[in-house]
Amino acid sequence: MTHVEIPVRVARIEMVADRIKSVRLMRTDGLPLPAFSAGSHVLVHLRAGSRTIKNPYSLAGPLHDTSWYEIAVLKAENSRGGSRFVHEQLHEGAQITISPPVSLFSLDLRARKHLLIAGGIGITPIMSMAAQLSELGAPFELHYCTRTHASGAYLDALKEAYGSRLHHYESARARRIDIERLLPQQPLGTHLYICGPQAMIEDVMRQARDAGWPTQHLHAEHFAAPSGGHPFDVKLLKSGRTIHVKEDESILQSLEDAGLTPPYLCRGGACGQCETSVASCDGSILHFDHYLSDEEKQAGNKIMICVSRLKGSRITLDL
């Protein structure tokens, strides 16, 4: 597929919470940006020195005024560069490019009610969903978990917009979401949507399945931030080349730095586009994606190169 790049400039950057910056983007040619589906994200292309980092960020809004997009970036502890770059180097006026919106986490409008759950920076796609539901007049509740009040981006704006439909929980004050009580209260036909830290998503999804919710009614924004790890080599079966994957770069990123253009879409381990066949490896594959089935992960002959890594020294890919 062709990768379209939309030239934009950074119109505004501001701290909206502890360690969270919101970034407002507008097209450099002044035209409106494409309308998007609630829950969508864009890939933001950041030039950091000689590398181009392409990271996915959910569109927090706005749904109806597409003269600009807003994303929010959390300064991550072990950032491979993307969030650190945004927090320390990106400035107002900077010209960058973004991909058109991609929708991998979306509303099921057949639902009789929507239960939205956000943890920390996971609020970004969730709030665009709330905006869409509010506009459609569809019943919903928004449950927002943050560590403290100050760490919750957009908290005041959300309270004002949604009133009693918003429930906020501050873990630092020992107020946590009571999923176990919340789940059985929902009317038949409710759909649940969650975005947040991996552990939170796993916990909520497990509890929902244990409470008898069918999988078709459960939706999670599975964005694995590609994590770093030990370096290793990638041998390409077809060209014979060997490429070194550094500790803070994904396989996909390393191949791109070497001039290759493997297929990709979400760069977050969710969509399946970058699935690559493994010819051999010494060691074991660390599957950090949410796309391959458990059997496929066990079999070890496929790897999602945008997020997964090798525990070992060399992996040979059918590229």
Added chain:
Amino acid sequence: MNREFKKETFRDDYTFFNSPHSIRRFPFPFWEDKYMYSVNIEPHTKGPAGSVYEFPIDINEHYVAEMEDRAIVLKEDPLRCQALPHMMLAQWDFLELLMTSMARDYPQWFSLTAEGSRWHWINRPLGIDQKFTFGDVGTLPCEPMEFIGRQCQGDFSLQDQRDGQLWMDAGIVTTQADWSLDFDVGMNFMEWHGPVPLAHDMRVFDRALKFLLNLQIGQPARRLNWTMTVNPRLDTSPENYTKWGADRATVTPENVGDKVHLRVELQALWRLPRSNAVLFSIRGYLIKMSELVTVPKWGRRMHRVLKSLPQELVDYKGITRYRDTTIEWLSKYDDGLPTSPGGAPD
């Protein structure tokens, strides 16, 4: 462009015919002298000027007459236009795509001005002047899909993307080649293609679905499909099969040129922005055999394709009763000379 819209009918007295211009630009679907299914999808990009691919939405000399025929069909059978309740957002996406395309590419006929969500649409050929608020159904005389669907050539279906599948949850379908919207609404991709022979075994649908699930905004795709019809009848729906079915037995060696039509569907697929739905347009083009053979390459190839068509496809496309008579008639235009690859005339 100062072409007049033709006054013609697609039923009863069947006065439809193509101008020489329409014949030349007809999307002849056969690239070689035989036919088999393939996932023949390509990007829906701007084609040569004057061709049916020039613009994403093609409006031609048959526009007004086709819209009149649509209005008759809908009056008699409102179930040809249906949208499940959750598809309203997709309907608005659809309206936006059609209006912006038509106004941009045919400014002599259509205009669209927007101030925020206050839109003003003018359709000169059909005499429509409508102000409305985008997103507010109450400001249109009917739902958005029906409103704009009644003003654009071709059938349309809106497909919801969920659970790794596409679901045909809305559509306006009055020129179909023998399938029922009322019956198929709510089905997924595999289910509504259920009746098509052979293609399932060839995994054509698995590959097509995988492609469509990853369709991106701003990157539409297209393909051609084809069948044959006796008389230039657009409404060859199963609902009205008892009205047109018997026509298949009325083909004689003398009337093939006038009665037997090649019917090509230019199918295009777009990702819709707000709803994330997929828009599927089925734009039909008809050409009678006597018009088709005015392009020598097409006369030769049509003969060869029909002769070699597998029986399952012959039956599925409903050609069984008049295939041999048509082949016999076409044989006069096949001198055995080689034909160039691709569908365009030489």
Added chain:
Amino acid sequence: MLVAGIKSRPLYPGFAPDRHCREHVFAIDGEGAQAVLDLFAAHGAQLSGRMTIVFADAAAGKSEYAARLDQLPVDVVHRMPTLGTAMQRLRAVLKASRMGTRIYAAGSETLIGLTVQIAQELGMDPQSVMTEHRGTLARRVQCVHCKGFTDNARTNIIQCAHCHANLLVRDHYSRRLAAFQGVCVDAEAPGELPEIVEIFK
């Protein structure tokens, strides 16, 4: 000349106990009752919480099933005289239900189809309904021409109960309508019918 041997057909995987749900609602007709009895016999211990059975009992209590169902450890058995009244009762039961309810449908294809319709109406994904086919294969057919429904089709060709067209009963099935498609079989050559065979017993 219509083509036979078409692929689109629903599958009914059969009941399995749902250990997670706290409410279970069973919609059954005819021999579908046996599916419920079998489930309880084999897996009753794994089912917990509130259990409701809605039984479209055309035999009005005189079949063996009514008595045996009454003996199951369920909260209530609604025995209704017709499919239509059973569906009304089912809708009323489900309207009060919460997430964590499993819906089961067993019996004729028509009962299964109508139950899934109601589940969808209430916002439940059709795949979440557990289905098991028991008993007759007779089909509910929608005439594509007059849109009328004809029940209990047992042969490949039937006469539409409304417009009297001779219809080929196709394998093409609509979950939304809970019916198979019927298309006029002699439109091209009126009166010429293929052999009529009883195939949906």
